[in-house]
Amino acid sequence: MFPFDEQAIGRHQRGEQSVLPTTHPSEQSAGLFALGAPVTHWAVKATQSVSYEIQLCDDVFALDNLTLLEDVTPAGGRPRRLLVVDANVDRLYGARIRAYLEHHDVIHRICVIDSGETAKAMDTTLRIIDALDDFGIDRRREPVIGVGGGVLLDMVGFACGMYRRATPYVRVPTTLIGLVDAAVGIKTGINNNGHKNRLGSYFAADRTLLDRTFLGTLPHRHVSNGLAEVLKIALIKDGRLFELFAQHAGQFVTTRMQHPADAATELLERAIQGMLEELQPNLWEKVLERVVDYGHTFSPTLEMHALPELLHGEAVSVDMALTTVLAERRGLLDAGQRREILAVMAALRLPTWHPLCTPDTLGRALRDTVRHRDGQQRLPLPIGIGSATFVNDVTDAELAEAARALAEARFEVTR
Ligand SMILES: NC(=O)c1ccc[n+]([C@@H]2O[C@H](COP(=O)([O-])OP(=O)(O)OC[C@H]3O[C@@H](n4cnc5c(N)ncnc54)[C@H](O)[C@@H]3O)[C@@H](O)[C@H]2O)c1
Ligand SMILES: [Zn+2]
Structure with a gap:
């Protein structure tokens, strides 16, 4: 419902988003919102819905497990995916990840990112963004896949939120903090100027796949x-x-x-x-x-x-x-x-x-x-x-x- 006179509707868009010229309340009640009334400022109000899925999924990279690739497979073409992977995870699981992608004939690139809080910074985030550029990601069909702990996932989320203002991504957490905390909400972030998580955004991943078997190698x-x-x-x-x-x-x-x-x-x-x-x-x-x-x-x-x-x-x-x-x-x-x-x-x-x-x-x-x-x-x-x-x-x-x-x-x- 619009809180103003029907005559004034011509001045606004109907629907979820509206741009409302606001006037003094006494003018509103007097119905002075008609065309031609003096406008002092505009108040813009819009809502954006957020939806994402989290699912338990054992052994994400088992050859017969298609959950990771179920988002979009182009009709007749080969799927393409860019993966961003924590360096320790790559050392432990890189061969398995590559075997999985090759088995499913996925055109892929793997961007390996240093581990640890000191790497959780703008220059590393820009490296991820460069990798998205180099891969020539198709935002509608090729969600970025982040595989790592809270540090890696916070950075991937931040990079994807910035890249062309919103690029879909999928989270595969590999630490317990990742499984129960960092990959559950919608916050992303990096450290900056000596402050923890000083830069960041609210940007949900489309999907999060929780695979407990990764914890088998966690210290x-x-x-x-x-x-x-x-x-x-x-x-x-x-x-x-x-x-x-x-x-x-x-x-x-x-x-x-x-x-x-x-x-x-x-x-x-x-x-x-x-x-x-x-x-x-x-x-x-x-x-x-x-x-x-x-x-x-x-x-x-x-x-x-x-x-x-x-x-x-x-x-x-x-x-x-x-x-x-x-x-x-x-x-x-x-x-x-x-x-x-x-x-x-x-x-x-x-x-x-x-x-x-x-x-x-x-x-x-x-x-x-x-x-x-x-x-x-x-x-x-x-x-x-x-x-x-x-x-x-x-x-x-x-x-x-x-x-x-x-x-x-x-x-x-x-x-
Ligand atoms: N966005 C949020 O809501 C949110 C919530 C909680 C924490 N966080 C962030 O998460 C970060 C902490 O996350 P973390 O504890 O996962 O740290 P982390 O990502 O640094 O991982 C911890 C260590 O484990 C290694 N590792 C990762 N997976 C492994 C595996 N399967 N086997 C062996 N080693 C593995 C990593 O290389 C790293 O050395 C902090 O930066 C924090 O700010 C974010
Ligand atoms: Zn905490």
């Missing part, structure tokens, strides 16, 4: 790193997910999520379902109270100050351990639940403490986060295991007490 530490983000979902919204951790945490790490297979699959499904339930209604993060920010209040400062000692998930784990104790001190969970949570973190080989957990650093970390949450703490805290609330009244003194209590509690677990 154990990176498995634990990804499981920290899954534990986050368990603590704030999924008690059953926590049960899976309580039963199998150690085995998930040692077998790199390959065994027990049923439990590992259920864990992935629940983690992704939980993540999407939170992301979908808030894809552009306009709402600042996000339970998925649990573990992400103090961790950005800890991670940055401890660099390169702590991986992201490890810093998140320290944050979750601290806020678990803080929640216990507020009576939101009991000592038994706190012990269970810290025991799972230990079984996952995740840290529950860091020397940077000083009152001074924690206070600064909280103030920094408040700046990013539009002036309020909006601190998610667990209620028991599997539910959460937000608080805005944490004091420096309370933080200092929680840090002291955590320093004692962690010995209960490791003893």
Whole structure:
């Protein structure tokens, strides 16, 4: 419905997109939108729908698995694909990927990209863009395929979003952070000028194929790193997910999520379902109270100050351990639940403490986060295991007490 007089419609486009000359409200109610009325400025409003698919798909590059190529096959012609692949993934899986493409007679080029956060930069992104140019990509038929961890996928998404303003792409994550986090939402990004993910965009991949078998070669530490983000979902919204951790945490790490297979699959499904339930209604993060920010209040400062000692998930784990104790001190969970949570973190080989957990650093970390949450703490805290609330009244003194209590509690677990 247009909020103005029918006579004025000749001045605007009908439909989803509209360009509305706006006038003073009293003029609107007086019906002064007729042709010839003075226009002071134009307000443009348009909406764009976002849709994408995520699917579990074991062994993406098995010769008889056509899922990756099912998007478009030209009538009578050979399919063409540009793949952008992380260097370590290429070393481990490159021969298999090439055999797959050759078996299916795909005209292809593989652009291999250096691994690591230092490569997650503009010059590498421009290399990807050059590869798109050189390949002469047909945007309607030839989605770019990104194969790698969160670093690679964030860069491929950013490059594709910029290339001719939107070039479709498919994500094949190969790390656990990629499977449960980086490849699930629509954010892309690169580091710039010393800041993490300072440049980026919201640009969804058409499809994401989640292949757990890649985790079979992932270093154990990176498995634990990804499981920290899954534990986050368990603590704030999924008690059953926590049960899976309580039963199998150690085995998930040692077998790199390959065994027990049923439990590992259920864990992935629940983690992704939980993540999407939170992301979908808030894809552009306009709402600042996000339970998925649990573990992400103090961790950005800890991670940055401890660099390169702590991986992201490890810093998140320290944050979750601290806020678990803080929640216990507020009576939101009991000592038994706190012990269970810290025991799972230990079984996952995740840290529950860091020397940077000083009152001074924690206070600064909280103030920094408040700046990013539009002036309020909006601190998610667990209620028991599997539910959460937000608080805005944490004091420096309370933080200092929680840090002291955590320093004692962690010995209960490791003893
Ligand atoms: N866009 C988002 O919403 C989002 C969400 C979470 C994280 N991220 C980003 O993701 C990045 C972290 O992702 P990550 O933890 O996957 O790191 P990563 O991409 O650097 O991968 C970690 C290491 O594992 C190697 N590797 C990848 N797959 C492998 C495999 N199957 N076997 C053996 N080695 C393998 C990589 O070469 C790298 O050395 C960060 O830059 C973060 O900002 C983005
Ligand atoms: Zn995170």
